[in-house]
Amino acid sequence: MEQIEPISRMINALSRLPGIGQKTAARLAYHIAGMPLDDVRDIAAALWQGRKAVRYCAVCGNYSVDELCSICSRTERHNGQICVVRDPKDVNAMERMHDYQGLYHVLHGTLSPMDGVGPKDIRIQELMDRLQDGSIHEVILATNPDIEGEATAAYLARMIKPMGITVTRIAHGLPIGLDLEYADEVTLSKAMSGRHEM
């Protein structure tokens, strides 16, 4: 059966979201078609008005409602550390840890020559500008441990070290709770090379 037009329109829209394939989109669309009108209006309004209300922090590039995000606007977070991540969702992941007290810098991408993404295409210049006033003593590179993330970290380290600022990379190794036998080779190799004396 061809789907009726309003439902196939919902399926097309939903399947544009990450991790939502045709089958999941169809399941959601069938559910939404049977929901009370008010509930569907609430969801549509939350997405559209939510999206309109979000902008990027003028300093760090994180999602924000105001010109400065909730982290950059708190003076107690200005402790001389900047943690560099790829996406706003990575800021959220770091904050869930409740451990890091410094600032962030969101690159909005990673260097990827294969995809034509060079240093000028991500927020590297903005990071360099932030390092000029001497208030930052450590830059923590927390890009993902994949090819692009490692390349970006290496590039940034080469740029920043000559400024006399400490550059660190988050550790990679065995995740807590994962048995050795289930770890992939790259993770194991990172865990070995990053070993420390007990």
Place this chain on the structure above:
Amino acid sequence: MEQIEPISRMINALSRLPGIGQKTAARLAYHIAGMPLDDVRDIAAALWQGRKAVRYCAVCGNYSVDELCSICSRTERHNGQICVVRDPKDVNAMERMHDYQGLYHVLHGTLSPMDGVGPKDIRIQELMDRLQDGSIHEVILATNPDIEGEATAAYLARMIKPMGITVTRIAHGLPIGLDLEYADEVTLSKAMSGRHEM
């Protein structure tokens, strides 16, 4: 970190959809917050306008744009068979088979005394009304093979058989491609009791 308000609003809205937990909702919300405005407007509009455009077929209860659904409005489907299912999505599943040429009846629920769902709460009377004019010679009960689905099928069979209409139940057994050793006991038991001579 507490999420900023527009993002937590998106997360709350998305997590009301089936199969979307807090974590998936957060992943989607972070993605949507970074999407182009026009794309998000398209998605919100597809959901809201799609929902507004969907109603129930006045005869079978399937999703429809017009008063009669695309199946009930085609005379070649009026072959004397009605397949009874629980939800509109079940009609879609049956139609994907491209094999069944008759009509449908969507109950919009199954009998469930534990949840207070009785015969008057689902579209059973509407089904009985459709059977009055003598044009239907077979009712195929295709409710799910769970407790409520079986109870509903048994109830309907008791109601319809005295009218001289053939009542059939779709077969339950081993799904194609599933090895015996992985089948659950109830499925195996259904497969045994439904065995037929070769």
